Amino acid sequence: MTLNLKHHGAITGVTGSCHELTIGNQGILVDCGLFQGSDSQGRASASELAIEFPIDHIQALVVTHVHIDHVGRIPYLLAAGFEGPILCSEPSARLLPAMLEDALKIGFTRDHELIERVLGLISERTRAIPYNQWQPVFEDGDTALSIRLQRAGHILGSAYVECDARSGNARERIVFSGDLGAPGTPLIPSPEPPQACDRLILESTYGDRDHEHRDDRRHQLRTVIEQALDDGGTVLIPAFSLGRTQELLYELETLFHDNHGEPWRDLEIVVDSPLAANFTDLYRQLKPFWDEEALERVHAGRHPLSFEQLTVIDTHEDHVRAVDYLNDTGRPCVVLAGSGMCDGGRIVNYLKAMLGQPRNDVVFVGYQAEGTPGRDILRYGPRGGWVELDDERYTINAGIHQLSGFSAHAGRSDLLRFVNGIHPAPKEIRLVHGDPPAKEALASQLRDQTSARVTIPSR
The missing domain is CATH 3.60.15.10 (Ribonuclease Z/Hydroxyacylglutathione hydrolase-like)
Structure with a gap:
C-alpha cells in the first residue's frame, strides 16, 4: 500500500x-x-x-x-x-x-x-x-x-x-x-x-x-481558596475558555455544595471572559453528551455550571471595574479568565494589578508552553522573580500554585x-x-x- x-x-x-x-x-x-x-x-x-x-x-x-x-x-x-x-x-x-x-x-x-x-x-x-x-x-x-x-x-x-x-x-x-x-x-x-x-x-x-487524583486536586483547590479567604486576597485562575473553565465550575459547584456555611457563603466566583461564558452556555445546551455523573447531578436538581455564587463579566468596561474593585478592596474572590497561558486576554490585566501583592494567589490548572508568560510565572514566581507582560516587568509576590490534576x-x-x-x-x-x-x-x-x-x- x-x-x-x-x-x-x-x-x-x-x-x-x-x-x-x-x-x-x-x-x-x-x-x-x-x-x-x-x-x-x-x-x-x-x-x-x-x-x-x-x-x-x-x-x-x-x-x-x-x-x-x-x-x-x-x-x-x-x-x-x-x-x-x-x-x-x-x-x-x-x-x-x-x-x-x-x-x-x-x-x-x-x-x-x-x-x-x-x-x-x-x-x-x-x-x-x-x-x-x-x-x-x-x-x-x-x-x-x-x-x-x-x-x-x-x-x-x-x-x-x-x-x-x-x-x-x-x-x-x-x-x-x-x-x-x-x-x-x-x-x-x-x-x-x-x-x-x-x-x-x-x-x-x-x-x-502523572496527575494528582481528582480528590487530591479538589482538596488542593479548596486549600488555596480558604487561604485566600483568610488573607483577603483574590485567586486568579488563567483558564482556557473551552473545557478547563467548565471543569473548574463543576468542581467549584461541588465545593459550594459540600461547604454551606461561612466563609464560603459569601465567596464570589467570577468568570471574566465572554468566550468562556458562551462556551459554558453551549456546554449546558449539549447535556446529552455529558457523562453519567454530571447527568445524575442535574436529575438531583443541582446546576453544575450555573450556581448562585457565579458572576459573569461581559463588557470591557465591567472588566476594568472588576480589576480595580478587587485590587482596591481585597474582597476574597476567585477569578477565571483567559487566556490559559497568560499570553493575552483579560487575565493579563489582573496579573499586572495583583502579582505584586502577597495576599493574592495564581493557580495554574493547565499546561504552560515554553515561551509563554504562564511558564515564566511558574518558573520564576516561587523564587520571587518577575515576568514580562506587554513589554513591562512585573515582580511576582503572589502565591503561585500548579494543580496538574486539572489538566x-x-x-x-x-x-x-x-x-x-x-x-x-x-x-x-x-x-x-x-x-x-x-x-x-x-x-x-x-x-x-x-x-x-x-x-x-x-x-
Whole structure:
C-alpha cells in the first residue's frame, strides 16, 4: 500500500497540530492548529501562518476537537484553496464557530463582514458525524479511506480518529489520538482504546508524568481558596475558555455544595471572559453528551455550571471595574479568565494589578508552553522573580500554585493504559504534541511495554 504520513505541526512542541495521511493520490488532514508560545516564533504575520504545504490532493479536514492549537489555522487553509468538508463530532460542530470567531478577531482581521463570510464558509463546509460510525471519505478505484470518531475524553466533542485505509487487497488501520483526556474528567465520558490499530499517532503532552487524583486536586483547590479567604486576597485562575473553565465550575459547584456555611457563603466566583461564558452556555445546551455523573447531578436538581455564587463579566468596561474593585478592596474572590497561558486576554490585566501583592494567589490548572508568560510565572514566581507582560516587568509576590490534576490531558499512566489496551499492539507508534523530554520519556516506557516500533518524527 502506498501510504504516507506527514506532520505539519506539533512535532517540536505541543501546539500547531496538523497531520496528513495520504493513500495513493488522495489524502486528508487531521487538525489544522495554531502555533503558540515558542512554537509561534517566526510566525507572527498572516504570511508566516499561511499553509506552506501542497493541499490539492487533500479531500477532507478531520477535526479532533476545537481548541485553538488544533483548529486555529483553518481560515488560512481555506485561503490556500481548500474546498473539502470539515468533519467533526456533533458537539464540535456546535463549538467550532465560536472558537474560530474569537480567533479571527484576535489574529486574522477586525473586519466584521469578512469574519462573517469566513464563518459562513466554515459552517457550510462543516459536517457533523456521530461517534462510533464509519464514514467514507474518498474512493478512487481500488483505493479508499473511511474514518470513525471515538470519544477522546479531553473536552466536550473531542475525538480520536480511526482511519481504515484500503488499497487493492491491502488494508491498514491508522489512529490519530488527538488530545486524550484523563479518566474521571468531569462532564466527559472517559476514552476507551480502539479495538484495532496498525499505526498510532499519539499525543505525549504529559508523557513524563502523572496527575494528582481528582480528590487530591479538589482538596488542593479548596486549600488555596480558604487561604485566600483568610488573607483577603483574590485567586486568579488563567483558564482556557473551552473545557478547563467548565471543569473548574463543576468542581467549584461541588465545593459550594459540600461547604454551606461561612466563609464560603459569601465567596464570589467570577468568570471574566465572554468566550468562556458562551462556551459554558453551549456546554449546558449539549447535556446529552455529558457523562453519567454530571447527568445524575442535574436529575438531583443541582446546576453544575450555573450556581448562585457565579458572576459573569461581559463588557470591557465591567472588566476594568472588576480589576480595580478587587485590587482596591481585597474582597476574597476567585477569578477565571483567559487566556490559559497568560499570553493575552483579560487575565493579563489582573496579573499586572495583583502579582505584586502577597495576599493574592495564581493557580495554574493547565499546561504552560515554553515561551509563554504562564511558564515564566511558574518558573520564576516561587523564587520571587518577575515576568514580562506587554513589554513591562512585573515582580511576582503572589502565591503561585500548579494543580496538574486539572489538566485536560491524559497523564503518562493514562497514555500507557490506552496503548496497552490495543490488541494486538500497533506495529508503529509515532509520538507528537509534546516537548522533547516528555516524548523521550514516553517513548522509553512504550519500548519497554510494547512490541511497537516507537518513533519521534521530525517532519
